[in-house]
Every structure is written in C-alpha cells, then in structure tokens.
Amino acid sequence: MAFHEIKLTVNGGLEQVRIPSNMTLLRMLRESLALTGTKNGCSAGECGACTVLLNGEPVNSCMVLAVECDGAEVVTVEGLAGDQQLDPVQEAIIHSGGVQCGFCTPGVLISSRALLDRNPDPSEEEISEALVGNLCRCTGYIRIIEGVKEAARIQTARS
Amino acid sequence: MEKTNTPKSHSPVGESKPRIDAREKVTGAALYADDIQFGNKLLHARIKRSPYPHARIKKVDLTRARALPGVKAVVSGEDFSGYIGLYLKDRQIFCRERTRYVGDPVAGVAAINPEIAEKALGLIEVEYEVLEPVLNPEFGASPQAPLLHPDLGQYVVASFILPRPGSNISNHFKIRKGDVASAWKKCAAVIERKYRIPHIQHAPLEPHVAIAKVDESGEVTLWDSSQSPFAQRDLIAETLGISQSEMRVIAPLVGGGFGGKAGVSMESLAVAIATKVKGYPVKLLLTREEEFYTAFVRQGLVATFKMGCDKNGRLLAMENTFYWDGGAYTEYGVNITRAAGYSCTGPYEVPNIKADSYCVYTNHPVGGPMRGFGMPEMHAGLEQCIDELALQIGMDAVEFRRRNCLKGGSILPTGGKMHPTGLSECLEKAAEAIDWGKKAPPTAPNKRRGKGLALMWKAPAMPGNAGSSAWIELAEDGMLTLGVGCQDIGQGAFTVAAQMAAAAFGVPYESVRVATPVDTRYSPYEWQTVASRITWSTGNAIINAAHDARQQVLDLVAKAWDETPADLDIVNGMVVSFKSEREIPVKDLAIKGLPKADGKGWMGGPIIGRGNFMPADVTGLDPETGQGEKAVVHYTTGAQAIELEVDLDTGRIDILKGVAAFDVGKAINPDMVKAQMEGGLIQGISSALFECLQLKDGVVQNPSFVDYRIATSADLPKSVQSIIVEVPQDDGPWGARGIGEHSMVPTIPAIANAIYDAIGIRFEGPPFTAEKIYLAMLEAGIVKG
Amino acid sequence: MTTHTHPTLPEFDYIQPKTLAEASQFLAQHPDEARPFLGGTDVFVRMRDGFLTPKFLVDVKNLDGTNDLRFDPQAGLTLGAAVNMNRVIASPDVQEHYPLLAEACRLVASYQLRTRATVVGNICNASPAGDTIGACLALDGVLHVHGTGGLRREPLATFFLGPGKTTLKPGDIVTAVSFPVPPKGCAGAYLKLGRNKLSDLSLVGVTVLGSPDPGLPSRFRFRIVLASVAPVPLVAAQAEAVLAERAVAPESIRQAAQLASEASTPIDDVRASARYRKLMVRNLTEMALTEVWKKLQK
Numbered sequence A: 001m002a003f004h005e006i007k008l009t010v011n012g013g014l015e016q017v018r019i020p021s022n023m024t025l026l027r028m029l030r031e032s033l034a035l036t037g038t039k040n041g042c043s044a045g046e047c048g049a050c051t052v053l054l055n056g057e058p059v060n061s062c063m064v065l066a067v068e069c070d071g072a073e074v075v076t077v078e079g080l081a082g083d084q085q086l087d088p089v090q091e092a093i094i095h096s097g098g099v100q101c102g103f104c105t106p107g108v109l110i111s112s113r114a115l116l117d118r119n120p121d122p123s124e125e126e127i128s129e130a131l132v133g134n135l136c137r138c139t140g141y142i143r144i145i146e147g148v149k150e151a152a153r154i155q156t157a158r159s
Numbered sequence B: 001m002e003k004t005n006t007p008k009s010h011s012p013v014g015e016s017k018p019r020i021d022a023r024e025k026v027t028g029a030a031l032y033a034d035d036i037q038f039g040n041k042l043l044h045a046r047i048k049r050s051p052y053p054h055a056r057i058k059k060v061d062l063t064r065a066r067a068l069p070g071v072k073a074v075v076s077g078e079d080f081s082g083y084i085g086l087y088l089k090d091r092q093i094f095c096r097e098r099t100r101y102v103g104d105p106v107a108g109v110a111a112i113n114p115e116i117a118e119k120a121l122g123l124i125e126v127e128y129e130v131l132e133p134v135l136n137p138e139f140g141a142s143p144q145a146p147l148l149h150p151d152l153g154q155y156v157v158a159s160f161i162l163p164r165p166g167s168n169i170s171n172h173f174k175i176r177k178g179d180v181a182s183a184w185k186k187c188a189a190v191i192e193r194k195y196r197i198p199h200i201q202h203a204p205l206e207p208h209v210a211i212a213k214v215d216e217s218g219e220v221t222l223w224d225s226s227q228s229p230f231a232q233r234d235l236i237a238e239t240l241g242i243s244q245s246e247m248r249v250i251a252p253l254v255g256g257g258f259g260g261k262a263g264v265s266m267e268s269l270a271v272a273i274a275t276k277v278k279g280y281p282v283k284l285l286l287t288r289e290e291e292f293y294t295a296f297v298r299q300g301l302v303a304t305f306k307m308g309c310d311k312n313g314r315l316l317a318m319e320n321t322f323y324w325d326g327g328a329y330t331e332y333g334v335n336i337t338r339a340a341g342y343s344c345t346g347p348y349e350v351p352n353i354k355a356d357s358y359c360v361y362t363n364h365p366v367g368g369p370m371r372g373f374g375m376p377e378m379h380a381g382l383e384q385c386i387d388e389l390a391l392q393i394g395m396d397a398v399e400f401r402r403r404n405c406l407k408g409g410s411i412l413p414t415g416g417k418m419h420p421t422g423l424s425e426c427l428e429k430a431a432e433a434i435d436w437g438k439k440a441p442p443t444a445p446n447k448r449r450g451k452g453l454a455l456m457w458k459a460p461a462m463p464g465n466a467g468s469s470a471w472i473e474l475a476e477d478g479m480l481t482l483g484v485g486c487q488d489i490g491q492g493a494f495t496v497a498a499q500m501a502a503a504a505f506g507v508p509y510e511s512v513r514v515a516t517p518v519d520t521r522y523s524p525y526e527w528q529t530v531a532s533r534i535t536w537s538t539g540n541a542i543i544n545a546a547h548d549a550r551q552q553v554l555d556l557v558a559k560a561w562d563e564t565p566a567d568l569d570i571v572n573g574m575v576v577s578f579k580s581e582r583e584i585p586v587k588d589l590a591i592k593g594l595p596k597a598d599g600k601g602w603m604g605g606p607i608i609g610r611g612n613f614m615p616a617d618v619t620g621l622d623p624e625t626g627q628g629e630k631a632v633v634h635y636t637t638g639a640q641a642i643e644l645e646v647d648l649d650t651g652r653i654d655i656l657k658g659v660a661a662f663d664v665g666k667a668i669n670p671d672m673v674k675a676q677m678e679g680g681l682i683q684g685i686s687s688a689l690f691e692c693l694q695l696k697d698g699v700v701q702n703p704s705f706v707d708y709r710i711a712t713s714a715d716l717p718k719s720v721q722s723i724i725v726e727v728p729q730d731d732g733p734w735g736a737r738g739i740g741e742h743s744m745v746p747t748i749p750a751i752a753n754a755i756y757d758a759i760g761i762r763f764e765g766p767p768f769t770a771e772k773i774y775l776a777m778l779e780a781g782i783v784k785g
Numbered sequence C: 001m002t003t004h005t006h007p008t009l010p011e012f013d014y015i016q017p018k019t020l021a022e023a024s025q026f027l028a029q030h031p032d033e034a035r036p037f038l039g040g041t042d043v044f045v046r047m048r049d050g051f052l053t054p055k056f057l058v059d060v061k062n063l064d065g066t067n068d069l070r071f072d073p074q075a076g077l078t079l080g081a082a083v084n085m086n087r088v089i090a091s092p093d094v095q096e097h098y099p100l101l102a103e104a105c106r107l108v109a110s111y112q113l114r115t116r117a118t119v120v121g122n123i124c125n126a127s128p129a130g131d132t133i134g135a136c137l138a139l140d141g142v143l144h145v146h147g148t149g150g151l152r153r154e155p156l157a158t159f160f161l162g163p164g165k166t167t168l169k170p171g172d173i174v175t176a177v178s179f180p181v182p183p184k185g186c187a188g189a190y191l192k193l194g195r196n197k198l199s200d201l202s203l204v205g206v207t208v209l210g211s212p213d214p215g216l217p218s219r220f221r222f223r224i225v226l227a228s229v230a231p232v233p234l235v236a237a238q239a240e241a242v243l244a245e246r247a248v249a250p251e252s253i254r255q256a257a258q259l260a261s262e263a264s265t266p267i268d269d270v271r272a273s274a275r276y277r278k279l280m281v282r283n284l285t286e287m288a289l290t291e292v293w294k295k296l297q298k
C-alpha cells in the first residue's frame, strides 16, 4: 500500500505526517497526532461523533481520507477554545446541561460552531436540522439545542 | 434496620451544580478508554465469529492465520477452560463445542495493526455442523425444542435464580398469592392480552472497547469502557484462575452505557488473548456493527396478561406470564426475569396474583441489562391493559389508576408493604400537565390527535448484599478528594457524589474533586454502576465516609480547644464552635494536625475518612410463591403522559408533548434529575417509534445506524415537561432514590395509549412505525386502500 | 446483510491524477481494480462492508472544471462533479432557478455528510434511493462524461440500467451535470418519507416538477420521478400523461397518483414493505402534485 507525506494545519499548528492511503482523517487525528478529542462512533458517516472542521466546513472525519487533507486546515474540538476563554458553544452547553456522557459532545460542538459561523442567529428548527447528523443517546438533544441558542446569544454579546 | 443519618444539608445538596466533568468533556480533554495511548507495542485484536445461530464446531484450524506476518497470537476455545457469568455461569470466553448465536466468538487474533488482524480472520478455518436453532422463547420453553445448554444443571448459579435443567428455561420465577381462580368470578370485567416486545440495542455512542495487558508475572491490567470494573475484576480473575488482586481494572469515562457495559462481555476476550502475548497491550474495539449484534441486547419478551376488576374498578386479580427471549447466554438475563416477576403487577395493589416469568435460551443475541431492566418491556403491555380494563368498566383511565395505584402501606405482590411513595402525586401532576380529559383539535385536517398516560415502578435489581464504599482525603489546601468505585456513565454520578460529599463534610461543592478514573487498585469497592442504585447506595457510603473524616476533624479541634465535638461544626471549610465562636480553617489541620495545648508535640495527622454501605434487610423469596418480607430495597415510581398526532397520509406519529413526573425522594441535583427525565423520555420515544433489532433466522438484519434508527435532534416533541416529586426514602441520602432508568419505563405504553386515543387501534408491540400504523388504519378503514 | 464489516478502510492505493486524460487512462487500464471517487460517502461505506474491493481509488475531485458551479441565463446550470451538496444548497443561482434541486439536496443525510457528498456521486452511485436523482431527471440533466475517447454528453434519462448500474464504461469520468434553463413559471416539490423526520434514506421519494405548457391539452406539463420503488429511479410516464391530457384538478391528480403507484415495483426490505411503499407512492404523489399545483396557480 502506498504511503504519502502530507502537510496540513491542525488547530492552527503545522503538522507533517506520513500516512497510508487507507488512513482516514479520523484515524490520523487520533492515532498519528494523538488528538483523541474527536471520537469514533461508527466509522461510517452515521453518528457524527467524528465531526471536525475541514477548511471551515464540518465533515465526518471518518469519511475523509487523510491524504486528501494535504494543505488543508483542520479544526478539532481541542482547537475550539481560545487561550483565555472557551468558545461560546462550549460555555453554553456546559451551562444548559447538554453534556452527559460527553461522547457525542466534540462532534456536537463542531457542528454547532459551523452552524453559528454560517448563521449567527439560528431558529430552533435550524438548530435541530443542523444537528441531525450528530446522534446523542443520552441527552435527548433538548439541552443541546438550548445550549446552541444560548451560544448564539453569548456570541452576539461578545462581538 | 440500620438507618443512615441524613446530615444537615449545607448548600450543595438540592442545587443544580454544573457537571464536575463538563469542562474536560467540552474541550476534548476527557479521556475514554480508546483514547489512552499505548505506544507502538499495542496489538489489535479481532474476533472470528459464528455465522450460524446454532452449530457444532467440528474443527478450528488456526495454522494459516498464525503464519501471517504481523500476527502475534491466534487463540480459540481450546486455549481456555471454565465458564463466566454474573448470576449464572453459562458462558465460555471462546466457544468450545458449540456456537449459540450469530456472532458467538470462536477464535481471536492479535496483530500489529487492525488490517492484518482482519486478514488473519479470513485465514482461520472453522468447520461447523449446523444445528436446528431456537428462535422463539415460547417454543424454546417447550419440551420439543432442541436443548441449547445440556449442562444447565452443572452451571454455578446464584441462590435466588431457579434454572430448570433438562429444558431451555434458565430461570423460572413464580408468584402464587391469594386465589386467582376464584377471583375471576368476582370480577365485573376481565381482559386478556398478549404482547410481543422486540429486541432492541443500547446503542451507546461509544462502542465497547477493552485493552488488556498481562505482565511477565501474570498480573492482568484491563482498561475498558465499563460500568462494572469490580465485577469484571472478580469474574474475569475467577475464570482465568488468578486471584482477584492480580487483576486490575482501570475504567475511564464511559461514552454511554445504559446497561450494555455492565457485567462482563467482550472484555474477557481481550484479556484471554492478552494472556498469550505477555507484555503487549491488546486492544479490542467493537465495530458499530459488532456492537449491534454481539454486545448485550435488550431481551425480547412475549407477555400475556389477564386482569380483572370489580365494578368499582378495584383490581382483583392478575395472571401474567412472561417468556423472555434470553438469547444464547442468560448469565445476566436470568435476573431480569426475576425482577419482572416480583414487579409483575406494575405499581398497583392486587390481592390475587399468579405470575410466571421464564428466562428462555434461544439462538438470538445475548440478552443483558438495559435501562429499566425488564420494566419497559413489561410495562409496555401491562399499562395498556390497565387502560383497556378501565375502558371496559367505563371508568376514566386516570381515575382507575388513582384508585388502584400503590400508596404507602399498600401490600406488594411479594407480600411486604410499600414504603411511602409519591406515585399518586406523580399521576395527578402528569395528568394535569397534559390537560387530561380535554380534547384539543388536530393541527391539520389529515391528522388525528390523542393523549395517553402510564405509570411505572422499578426497584434496583441486585443481590441483597450489593455493597458500596467510599473514602475521603483532605489536602493541604483544604480540598477534599473523594474516592468512589462507581462510574460516571453520563448520568452525573461523579457530580452528585461530589455534592453529597461536600454537603456531608461541610465544604463548598467546588472544594471536592473525585479520584478518577476508577481503578480497582486504588478506588474503593463498588458492586456495579447499574440498577439506578448509585445515588442511593454510594451516596450512603459517601455520607459515612464524610462523617468519619468530619468526626476526626471535630474530635481534634474539640481536644485542642477543650470543647466538646457536639458544639462544633464544619461550615464552608471552617471548623466553628457555636459555644466559643472560635473558628479555624480545615486546611490548617488537614495534614499536619494541631500542636498540643502545652506546645509539647502534635496531635491529629492526615485526615482520611472511610465509609461503606450495604443493604441489610433484603430477604429471599419463597421459590414456590414468590412471597417474602422484603424483596427489594425500594421502588422508584412515576408517570408519563404523551400527546401526539397520527398523520393519516403516512401513518407517521408526531409527539406534541411529553410529560414526566417521578418521585425521586430528593433531587440532589434537580437539573440533572430533569436531564435524566428528558434523556429517558426521548430514548423511550425512540424505542416506541423506531427501534427494533430485526432478527431473521437468528441474523440481525439492521446492524448499523443506517437501518437501526434512533431518535435524532429532529424527532423531538414540540414540548417536554419534567416534574420532580419528592417523598423521601427513609434510608436514602437526604431521602434520595434513583431515577436513571425509570425515565424510559412508561414511555411505550403512554404512547400506545395515546395512539389508541387518536385512532382506536392497539398493536401487539412496538415499534409503532409509520408503516405499522398506516397499514393498521387501512385495515380498520380509517384510510382508503 | 453486512454483519461483518472492516474495522477500518481496507487497504488500497490512493491515486491523484493531474489531468482528466490521465485519470481516464488509468481507470481504463485497471477496469476491475480502479474506481473513481468524489466525496467517497458511498465508496468508503461499501468498501468497509466488503462489497467493493478496489486496489486503486482515483480521486477525480481536483480535475479541470470539476469544482465549478456556473449559471448562465441562456445555457443554464453546470454543476462540476466535485461540487458538494451544501454548495448547491447555498448557491443563490440554484435557489433562484432550481429550488427543487436545493430542496432535494437538503434532504440528504446530514449537513456534515453533505460537505462531502456530491450530486454527481449520487447519480453515479445509481442507487434507486438517491434523493437528488429525481430532481436531476425532472430538470432534464445531462452528464458530461470524459472517457478514453474524449468528452461526450449523456442524457440522464437513459443513464440508469439497474441498481448501481449505469452506461458508464471503464475510463469514463463524469465531470459535470448540466441543466437547461427550467421552463418559465415552473414549480417543484420533493417529498421524502424516511423513518425519522430527517437524515434517513428514503423509503419512498417523490419528485414533481410542473410547468405551464400551452401546447398540451391541460396546458400544464408535469414531471414525476419516484425514488426507492423500482430498480432505477422511476419516471411515472403514465401519470405524467394523464396530467398532460386531463384538466388538472383533485380528481386527475388522484388518478395520476394511482397510476404512479401502479407503475412502481418496490421490494420488501428492512426499511419497509413493498405494500406500504406502493401506498405511499400514491399518497406522496398526490401530496406533491397538489403542492406543486398550488404553487403553479399563484
């Protein structure tokens, strides 16, 4: 199997990795870069636990080949918070109680971040639509959705 | 009975404190088992599984797999002896003579990467002789069925489980109370119904994962996603023939459990393989598909209910028979059968009872504990029968429940008396919140609207002597470290534990940290994180540990100040005297003690408190009648109400409103109690509308999220209301009882009753898919063909 | 049935050709071993399941023009093969002139999957359940295919041969799908029935596109395409004919819906029974036609 040298930016830092063709972005993050915040719930595009931002847009990282990310910019849950403060989506979901086991949380936060990037004031329906690809077995989503609404408010207040 | 003293409540109890682990969880720092880094010695395991539901293993040839470069170990049933299981030891780590479900482990591989491990599986040759499978529990219980466990009579079994060797019945629980036969004659109405509840899967977002390492001296370390590190230590060590203290289980955060990660299942496979490659950590991570068909499933149930009442709506008799589809191994399922048996009447007082609950071996996936432990399945039919009976005598279903539901002092099906309970209050509040009795018009002409309600009860199902323990240690800064062996599986156990420790000792919530991850080498013993028993049981242990530490502090200060401990208290981390009004921060004495009054030397020393708890008064039940003094420690009760609409064009159901009201005794953390009620309601809705492990000839047809649908963020009710009722539990910490499982118990029947209200149709069982509803409406002439 | 899935993607070599010619040549030289891919959302899943075992995956995303989304008031819309569904949904040109296409894309899976999933991939995958195919057919989509013999056009109407089967030959790469300017005053609807409200595959999907057409007796032309109820995306021609001939009214709409249902040949599977699917073709077609008819009358 062929190996590839790639360079990419992950959470603002430049990374250079050597990976085989069949390595997914998810595995590269978790195994090659030890960024284990991004979770593997199905490896098949179904659960959203592996969601990361690829060039600013959310993707299921289990459905992207690492080799395709040469030159790309990736943001994972570890890259959401600034040095001084949490991202509004992180702060809000703590407050709303939208975290239980936490396994879906990294993906939920990335999807929420992406939603607020494209729509700073989403309706409840827009939020639930943006999150259908992020399965959560614990919370029943109610407090997650409240958290995203609150995050929109925090974001507006901060800016 | 030994009563736990409920301490004076300082602020942290009863307040909605933020989760103790929230920050690490939102930043990606939280560590789950699959996140632990083991370096490049890590080996990856894969399992060769039976493709047949029932077969004899004729030959296993591992030679080609062993020869594949990169493969470090290949094992099969021949390499291990013995049996494993929680209540009934009926499971082998790898199958030896037979396989009993599609997915049964036959051989295992460890290789330097997952690709090679996968390739090696293809090189393992297994010859099978296919045997006739048992695919239905009623047939399985019959004498005609092929015997799946001829050795049932030799298996080690817990005293309260009653297998029937020579049959496929691995537990038969009975209740014989009063005189059912003559009671029917006194009934003004009698109904008889049969329900089938399908298998479903826990589907935690985090698949099962276990990493095992055996060092040169034979000591075993297991890192895994586990609700039961201590039970795993005990059972795996016993099966491997090592002592429990040579087995160490480290259990970091769990990405969802719901019962599926209780007891021992795939973990023993990783450990077994690791024994053959000493020094190497061996990781076994289930694929999502394996998760669906090889991890525990919720057992299927075939239930018949016969119940009757007099003309005033008083329940007079019930005759209930449950056939549980226990699957290939029922080591855990046998106790679900028992729990359903002793709870068989639902939360009602019934004078005459005949109940038979059978756990039956089949060639289906292995049944195990799942949120509710048999109660959602049993209540699914029972609470529909209650509605039907009420209808038959022309009584409102809420009024019927009002009259019959358990109150403090009511006689239980097992004979004893019910403790004080807020069930009636839950009923009234749920009915009020859903506007019971008022019919609202549908939101569109092609919709039918309906309301339904259901009650529930559930006790922690566990051995009578399931224990908990805790320790508390103080640091130089006055912070308190709490050691517990319970697990946070998302329910918030660590947060509530910290709140209780803070309140019982006398420091703010923020001054407590929990010693995690749970590690059987350092953490205090906990039976298992199951049965909604943690807040109650571990909570009592925490109070005892906090009191122990607190007493040490108070005794020390009393001595130093020449006062009596009774005049002292610890408030917000300060020891204060009511008498002298002196005060001293706990941190000033936590480690180094205090100087003696005469200045000659010191007294005290590092403070460490210990506490344990074990229920003391649970009794056995008579094997023939199911009667006894105290079957269980307590029952949590509650109600749910649903309003929904049925779409006449598609059969699709829209939940408009969901109401939950549960008596939790005392909400230690009200927001987290509500979060459990919400999460359980949505999981219940999901199980009612979508979920079914589709089994065809023993093969799971839908082992992925593509075809095993669970509720998404777009499937929520338009509104949800959670109501906390608090009738204290006399031996609960601050009066608390559990709530984790209960919140999904009454959802299926509440929805079924609402569907009936909307379209006048009842179903044999969930899921109430759009297709099922539509075709039934077609048959009933509600829609046109 | 896919109980045994790979824990990871099985091994293969990733190939990134520089030009279309190079890509076609490579694919033609390895007819059974090489596969083109765009978002990979179908290919990867089928590789994990063991249904596909390519030795080479050929990334055709960054080739000449495959990333373009162009609209021209005369020529219509061209969607490069690599244009993902979220880009389609967000495009003001698509929203204005081809809202039906945007609506169909919006009902595919989840937002994050649509960052990768492409309309062209959906078409080439040729699943009867493909949600965007109905819109593409109703809008008279034409594929731009690059093969070893150069570029050619392939109308969608004759493209699908069976589940997963198309007229593409080894070496063929679809570089774009293009659509003429839609008929003036047209209106469309895509109704998808899944088990969940969103994110499921379609048990039944019904695409309807209606437009004024003075040349027809009814003065309206309707296109009706059905998903998940036949081996290929099914154009309900008889139903279309009824609405061309008879005055559009609840009665003729009902008749058309009935004909669509009769034309469908669904199967029983884990998702739904054939019987329910047939009934739903009828109901959803009636609903979609009624909705479109309402829009047309505005």
Ligand SMILES: Cc1cc2nc3c(=O)[nH]c(=O)nc-3n(C[C@H](O)[C@H](O)[C@H](O)COP(=O)(O)OP(=O)(O)OC[C@H]3O[C@@H](n4cnc5c(N)ncnc54)[C@H](O)[C@@H]3O)c2cc1C
Pocket (backbone or CB within 6 Å): A044, A045, A046, C035, C036, C037, C038, C039, C040, C041, C042, C043, C044, C045, C060, C081, C107, C108, C109, C110, C113, C116, C117, C118, C119, C120, C121, C122, C123, C124, C125, C129, C130, C131, C132, C168, C172, C173, C174, C175, C199, C200, C201, C202
């Ligand atoms: C979790 C999940 C949910 C999904 N839900 C939906 C859904 O709701 N509705 C739906 O319609 N689909 C759904 N899909 C399927 C899939 O996402 C879509 O079919 C998608 O449009 C495929 O696009 P792609 O770019 O990812 O295709 P790819 O996987 O890259 O390719 C698809 C097929 O086309 C071939 N191919 C690709 N590019 C070319 C080319 N340029 N020329 C010739 N052949 C080519 C490939 O060899 C392959 O056979 C789902 C998939 C997943 C994993």
Ligand code: FES
Pocket (backbone or CB within 6 Å): A039, A040, A041, A042, A043, A044, A045, A046, A047, A048, A049, A050, A051, A060, A061, A062, A063
């Ligand atoms: S792990 Fe990628 S979607 Fe589930």
Ligand code: FES
Pocket (backbone or CB within 6 Å): A098, A099, A100, A101, A102, A103, A104, A105, A135, A136, A137, A138, A139, B205, B255, B256, B490
């Ligand atoms: S919090 Fe457990 S899956 Fe979402």
